[in-house]
Amino acid sequence: MMALLEVKDLQVRVEDREILHGLTLTVNQGEVHAIMGPNGSGKSTLSHVIAGKPGYEVTGGEILFKGEDLLAMAPDERAAKGVFLAFQYPVEIAGVATMNFLRTALNAQRKARGESEFSTPDFLRKVREVAKSLNIPQDMLKRGVNVGFSGGEKKRNEILQMALFEPSLCILDEMDSGLDIDALRIAADGVNALRSPERAMVVITHYQRLLNYIVPDFVHVMSRGRVVKSGDKELALALEASGYAQFEDAA
Amino acid sequence: MSNLFAAARDRLPGKGKVADTRQQAFEAFERAGLPHRRIEEWKYTDLRALMREVKGLAPRPDTTALARAKAALARLAIRDAARLVLVDGIFVPEFSDLAGLEAGVSVQALREVLEDAGSQAAADLLTVSATDAMISLNAAMATDGVVVGIADGAALARPLHIVHVATAGSASSFTRSQFTVGKGARATLVESFVAADGARAYQANDALVITVGDGAELSQVRLVADADDAINITSQILSVGAKAKLNLVNMTSGGAVSRLQGFITLAGQGSELAVNGVNLLKGTQHGDTTLVVDHAVPNCTSREVFRAVVDDRAHSVFQGRIIVRPDAQKTDGKMMTRALLLSDEAEADNKPELEIFADDVSCGHGATSGALDDDLLFYLRARGLPEKAAQALLIQAFVGEAIEAIADDGLREAVMAAAENWLEARV
Numbered sequence: 199m200m201a202l203l204e205v206k207d208l209q210v211r212v213e214d215r216e217i218l219h220g221l222t223l224t225v226n227q228g229e230v231h232a233i234m235g236p237n238g239s240g241k242s243t244l245s246h247v248i249a250g251k252p253g254y255e256v257t258g259g260e261i262l263f264k265g266e267d268l269l270a271m272a273p274d275e276r277a278a279k280g281v282f283l284a285f286q287y288p289v290e291i292a293g294v295a296t297m298n299f300l301r302t303a304l305n306a307q308r309k310a311r312g313e314s315e316f317s318t319p320d321f322l323r324k325v326r327e328v329a330k331s332l333n334i335p336q337d338m339l340k341r342g343v344n345v346g347f348s349g350g351e352k353k354r355n356e357i358l359q360m361a362l363f364e365p366s367l368c369i370l371d372e373m374d375s376g377l378d379i380d381a382l383r384i385a386a387d388g389v390n391a392l393r394s395p396e397r398a399m400v401v402i403t404h405y406q407r408l409l410n411y412i413v414p415d416f417v418h419v420m421s422r423g424r425v426v427k428s429g430d431k432e433l434a435l436a437l438e439a440s441g442y443a444q445f446e447d448a449a
Numbered sequence: 450m451s452n453l454f455a456a457a458r459d460r461l462p463g464k465g466k467v468a469d470t471r472q473q474a475f476e477a478f479e480r481a482g483l484p485h486r487r488i489e490e491w492k493y494t495d496l497r498a499l500m501r502e503v504k505g506l507a508p509r510p511d512t513t514a515l516a517r518a519k520a521a522l523a524r525l526a527i528r529d530a531a532r533l534v535l536v537d538g539i540f541v542p543e544f545s546d547l548a549g550l551e552a553g554v555s556v557q558a559l560r561e562v563l564e565d566a567g568s569q570a571a572a573d574l575l576t577v578s579a580t581d582a583m584i585s586l587n588a589a590m591a592t593d594g595v596v597v598g599i600a601d602g603a604a605l606a607r608p609l610h611i612v613h614v615a616t617a618g619s620a621s622s623f624t625r626s627q628f629t630v631g632k633g634a635r636a637t638l639v640e641s642f643v644a645a646d647g648a649r650a651y652q653a654n655d656a657l658v659i660t661v662g663d664g665a666e667l668s669q670v671r672l673v674a675d676a677d678d679a680i681n682i683t684s685q686i687l688s689v690g691a692k693a694k695l696n697l698v699n700m701t702s703g704g705a706v707s708r709l710q711g712f713i714t715l716a717g718q719g720s721e722l723a724v725n726g727v728n729l730l731k732g733t734q735h736g737d738t739t740l741v742v743d744h745a746v747p748n749c750t751s752r753e754v755f756r757a758v759v760d761d762r763a764h765s766v767f768q769g770r771i772i773v774r775p776d777a778q779k780t781d782g783k784m785m786t787r788a789l790l791l792s793d794e795a796e797a798d799n800k801p802e803l804e805i806f807a808d809d810v811s812c813g814h815g816a817t818s819g820a821l822d823d824d825l826l827f828y829l830r831a832r833g834l835p836e837k838a839a840q841a842l843l844i845q846a847f848v849g850e851a852i853e854a855i856a857d858d859g860l861r862e863a864v865m866a867a868a869e870n871w872l873e874a875r876v
Contacts, residue, residue, distance in 0.1 A: 249831050252823065277833035289828045293846025299832075302842060307833035342846075359832065 200265050202227050202398050203248075203367055209258035210240075210247055217243045219423040220259065225367070228395040232409055232434060233402045235420035236442040241402045242286065244420075245371045249283035250276050263367070277303075278310035282365035284356040286372040291343035296355070299343045300325060304362060328361040332388045350381030357388040368392070368399045374408040386411030406438040421445040454589055457506040461592065463563035466572040474575065475589035481582035490581070490710075493766040493798045494737040499706045500680055504652050506590065507537040507620035514616040517645035519544065521614050526863045527672075530610035530639055537615060538592045538622030538653075553603030553634070559594035559625055574627060577658060577686045579712040584684045587623050587656040594626035594656075601631035601662065608637035608670075608860065613653060615679065616645040621652040632662040632690075637857060638669045642703070644676035652680040663690040663717055669697040670860055672867055675704035677732070683709050689749075691717025698855050700864050701736045702729040702871045708737040708766075715742070715749035722751040725851040729871045730763035730795075737766035744777040747807075753784035756851045757818075758844055759795035760875065770802040773810050780810040788818035789847055791840070841872040 203225040210218040218240050225231055235241050247254050248261060250273035261268040268276060291299065305315045316324075329339060332354045344352050353373055360368055370389065374382055389412050393399065401412055409417075409431065417433040418425045419442070426445045427433065454475045461471060483500060484491035510518065518536040522544060533556060534544035540558040547556060563571050574596070575588040595611060611626065630636055642653060653675065661667045675681050681704045689695045701707050715722060728736040742751045757765035771782045788797030801814035821843050829839035848868050855861035 251827050251831075272836070273827065273830040274833050274835050274839075277831055283831055285828065285831075289822075289824050291825055291828070291843070291846065293849045294842055299829075299842070302838070303829070303832040303834055306835065306838060310833065310835075363833070 199226070201225065201262075202264060204262040205244070205259070206262070207259035208247070208256065208261065210243055211255045211257050212243070212253065216257070217423055218247075221424055223418065223425060225398045225400060227366070227398055229416065230393065230399045230401065230412065230414045232414035232417045233400060233420055234404070234406070234417060234434060234437060237404065239420040240423040241420055242371055245283055245369045245400075245402055248369060249273060249281060274306065275310065277363070278307045280366035282360055282363060282368045284353070284360060284368065284370045284373060286375055288344050288352040288356055290345045290347075292345050294343050296339045296341060296343050297325070300359065300362060303359070307363060324362065328358055331391065332358055332361075333384055334358055349376035350378070350385070353377060353381070353385045354388065357385055361388070361392055366397055368397065370399065370401045372402060372404065374403055374405060382408065383411060406434045409434045419445055453503055453505065457590060460506060460509070461590065462560045463571060466569050467563050467575065470572040470575045471589045474585045478582050478585040478589060481585070484582050490739065490768070493768070494706070494708055494735065499735060500652070503586065504619055504621045506592070507617035507622050507651065509539055510536045510541070510616060514645075515541065517616045517647065518614040521643050521645040522612065525612065525641060525643070526866055527610060527639055527641070527860065529859060530608040532610045532612055533595045533597070534612045534614065535593060535595070535624055537617045537620070538624050540593045540595060551603070551605050551607065553600035554605065554609070555598040557596045559591065559596055562596055575625065577656070579684070579686050581684060581710065583654060583682050584656055587625055587654050587684065590621070590623035590654070591625035591656070592623055594624045596627045597629065599630045599634045599636050602633045603631065604635040605637065608639050608857070610639040610641065613640070613642045613655065614645055615643070615648040615651045615653060615676065617651055618647070618649040619651065621654065623654045625656045626658070628657065628659045630659070630661045630665045630667050633664040634662065635666045636668070637860070638667060639860065640669075640671045642673045642675050642681055644679060648676050648679070650678045651676065653682070655681070655683045657683070657685045659685065659687045661687070661689045661693045661695050664692045665690065666694040667696070668856060669695065670855060670864060671697070671699040671709070672864065673699070673701040673703055673707055673709070674867065675707065677703070678705045679703070680705060681707040685709065685711045687711060687713040688716045689713070689720040689722055692719040693717060694721045696723045696854060696856075697725070698852065698864065699726045699738065700729070700852075700867055701727070701738075702867055704734065704736070706735045708739065710739045711741070713740065713742045715744050715751065716746065718746050718748045720749045722749070723854055724751075724753045725854045726755040726767070727848045727851045727868065728757040728759070728765045729848070729868060730758070730765055731760040731875065732763060733761070734763040735766075736763070737768075739766070739768040741770045741772065742782065744771065744773045744780040744782060746774070747776060747778045747780065749777070749780060751782040753786075754851050754854070755784070755786040756848050757786075757788040757797050758791065758848060759788060759797050760791040762792070762794045764796045764798075766798045768800040768802075769814065770804065771812055771814075773805040773807050773812065775806040777807050778809045780807060780812065782810070782812045784814045786816045787847070789844065790818060790820055837875060841875070844872055845869070
């Protein structure tokens with residue numbers, strides 16, 4: 199079976215500094231991978247490069263998504279193919295109503311895939327259903343995208359989009375940052391509800407805490423731009439006890 | 450240039466005092482000539498360079514021209530309004546909704562009023578407080594317009610819609626209208642500038658004198674959608690009475706060169722003014738909004754919100770001057786202008802000026818210009834929106850802040866639709 203995501207020997211520069219020095223990662227359908235590592239290890243860079251954020255120069259290696267060259271695609275093409283990045287810091291977009299944004303984005307993805315646009319009643323029903331399960335009040339959907347949302351609300355809005363767009367690969371970038379324990383639990387429940395045999399997830403986190411709620415199949419430790427150790431969920435627990443320092447030298 | 454007036458003279462309505470006023474106005478224009486960059490008010494819109502000359506008066510529209518105008522009228526998005534139509538500077542009653550006017554509304558063609566009597570009262574229709582070469586030219590050359598009165602206390606259910614249709618090519622039209630809102634009355638005035646198919650390189654010069662009576666409310670919406678190579682110079686002289694409200698929203702998306710110059714006097718205590726403007730410019734378009742808000746009395750409020758979206762090599766100008774007279778204490782006047790530059794060669798000039806002669810006031814201004822936010826664009830693209838669609842959504846939000854002020858749902862949607870058409874043409 200073809201891997202969903204194959205990152206091979208990826209080397210990435212930002213301006214004059216190399217951030218990733220040959221990173222390799224394979225993710226199959228249905229798997230949940232956690233990527234852990236200290237600040238500055240290149241975790242967020244990896245997520246940005248997969249999603250297609252401008253400003254990163256790939257100097258070596260490749261990324262295949264469903265066997266296709268992901269790096270050759272524009273960010274919107276990647277989204278339409280099924281890549282979803284849940285942002286660490288979702289932006290606020292004043293003047294664009296959340297509902298309008300969700301509908302425009304969903305229909306743009308469907309159009310790119312040659313599918314028909316969602317009808318308004320179907321769309322509304324779907325949004326309401328998901329919003330309810332994530333404890334997102336209706337009036338939040340009427341406001342500008344993320345405008346005036348708390349940290350927890352912004353993260354729930356990301357998960358709402360994830361549920362709506364039904365991507366095959368979800369990358370969660372530091373989903374736990376800025377969340378208290380209750381907000382974290384609601385967000386994690388939302389993510390867990392989306393786990394399926396067809397969908398893979400890459401959970402990027404600094405702390406092991408999140409992995410109590412979203413239990414990964416695999417854990418990778420990043421340090422200085424490479425994956426330095428891979429294992430199962432026990433690895434995360436071991437890290438919690440001993441810290442990242444042991445890997446600093448290995449890199 | 451003197452030929453211009455001599456050639457048109459026989460076609461300009463009004464004798465006696467009216468003709469004298471025209472003569473004096475033309476002399477004033479001739480002395481000044483077309484405004485140029487060394488005239489401070491016209492610094493960024495040098496008509497000598499942009500316009501070069503004033504073209505001859507457009508011929509009176511014939512049957513063919515009227516048929517083309519009719520086709521243009523059929524394309525107007527705003528339908529639920531009583532229309533008053535001017536074609537190439539001539540009021541056309543058969544295209545106007547005179548039979549459908551509500552009680553308390555009176556409409557007369559300017560031409561009729563000027564021809565009726567060469568009296569001082571008629572001549573006064575050609576005289577305004579503001580001094581400007583293009584206003585003088587308008588007074589000299591105005592062929593027609595509408596003189597609209599709203600009776601005291603009348604509350605109009607439907608907007609009045611003055612539509613300027615150009616059909617002629619390489620010719621000028623000069624229109625002048627008066628709009629008087631009686632005490633405590635409520636009205637909505639829409640103005641559209643459109644071109645019939647094939648109308649090329651025309652020049653429109655319009656002047657509108659509006660008086661909002663004490664306690665009255667006027668909501669005014671302008672849509673400037675002239676032909677790509679047309680020039681539109683509009684002067685508005687507005688006066689707002691005590692405890693009256695004037696809410697003006699202007700959207701310019703057409704024309705090679707356009708200028709809206711507003712001279713607004715808050716003449717009665719407790720009056721409230723809101724002026725919102727949007728310029729959507731591309732190619733080599735030049736769009737100028739110049740406002741002078743004169744707080745002549747105490748306790749008035751003014752708000753100006755201006756948004757410019759400038760693409761390609763287009764040029765947007767916003768000049769806002771707020772004057773606070775010595776006894777206009779407790780004035781609250783603010784203006785904010787923001788320009789969005791979509792290309793490296795796009796240009797936006799913002800010139801806010803405050804002239805404050807009273808000491809107990811709250812006045813302020815702000816001006817920004819910049820590109821679309823890369824982080825917002827990436828977020829939208831990561832959600833599946835192609836580049837132009839992502840830009841369009843952000844641009845809509847940007848101009849939406851200025852359009853939101855339109856209370857009437859249908860009108861607000863029509864203005865938003867005009868913005869969307871402009872955005873779609875970019876994709």
